[in-house]
Amino acid sequence: MPLYMDCHDTPGIKIHEAEKAHLKDLAVQEKYDVKYISYWVNEESGKVFCLMKAPNKEAIRKTHLLANGIETCNIVEVEGGLYSAFMGKDLRDRDDLVVDKNGNPDGGFRFILTLDIYAVTRLTDFIDFDELKLPQQPLEAAERFILKNNGNIVNQLSYDRVIAVFKTPESCILCAKEIQKEFQSHQVQYTSNEWNFKFTMGLCIGEPVATTDDQIFQKALNESMWYCKIAENGKIVIPIEFEEISILCKTEMDEPGISIIDKSDQGFIHRLFDHINMNISNVDFTIDKLSKEMRLSRAQLYRKLNSMSNTSPVQFVRDIRLRYALNLIKERELSISEIAYELGFSNPSYFAKCFKNKYGISPSKIKVKV
Known part of the structure; x- marks a missing residue:
């Protein structure tokens, strides 16, 4: 059966309340051939996200309505590989609540880094499209820093864009700054007589399913790509929310190479x-x-x-x-x-x-x- 994620906007929700609601879902799931797998609770934002297998979206809606009398804000079908890239390996407690390696609840939100990088050639003769690419060194350096900071490469959507996801805002920002420093200090090494390149980075905070999404993290992916296009060459664009949720982020963001976008x-x-x-x-x-x-x-x-x-x-x-x-x-x-x-x-x-x-x-x- 297909895999789905849904979201519930429940201001003031507490974890123990979500646990009770999940148990009610489990009690009636067989009626509509739904199998609930895990769920995330973000008390600060009042969001709850559920992962399940089901024959269709309507079966999920009916299960939630029967079990708890609530409607879902949105439901998206999820491709397994994309889910794993964003959410990582699930660690669940005995009631299917997703937790981190220390046993603390995982709120489901992730931190997205998009790196836009494109080459400029000085060649004047006919070239293959595959030659209008970057040398491998900067892409390899970016991947190295992403892995170093416990990030995961979601997908290299095209030859000139890398998207990575992190579980903490601090690791996302530190990775971006390390890539920026590496590119700026070694850019000459990465060029030859024919090549040059420019780059920008956009960071954002994303929830798995927003109310208008057609796929997981769609809103966040759009935002991080937009910030890349807004950024000047060599700059990192970060929304002010990073500064609001972390003292370390606030310190790291106070530098010339970073542009902060207010609400x-x-x-x-x-x-x-x-x-x-x-x-x-x-x-x-x-x-x-x-x-x-x-x-x-x-x-x-x-x-x-x-x-x-x-x-x-x-x-x-x-x-x-x-x-x-x-x-x-x-x-x-x-x-x-x-x-x-x-x-x-x-x-x-x-x-x-x-x-x-x-x-x-x-x-x-x-x-x-x-």
């Missing part, structure tokens, strides 16, 4: 990416229209975005489109002109010029192996 700016970033992603193919999507949708003047939008990322709205939107372009070239399903139009460029020549300025080579000179 009002987090809302701005959410709206910004929502509007950009909805209009990524729209040739008529201008900064004036973006400003209007954000309910800001053009000058206000410029100041707000520039203060975060040291870039203009025009350049910011263009860079997002160019990152999509690189992946579309790899897929080989569209011509260069079609990619340009697909990503909102009205002129393929202008698209090619922008692409070359960012990656150092014209898109037409990238060959993709069949």
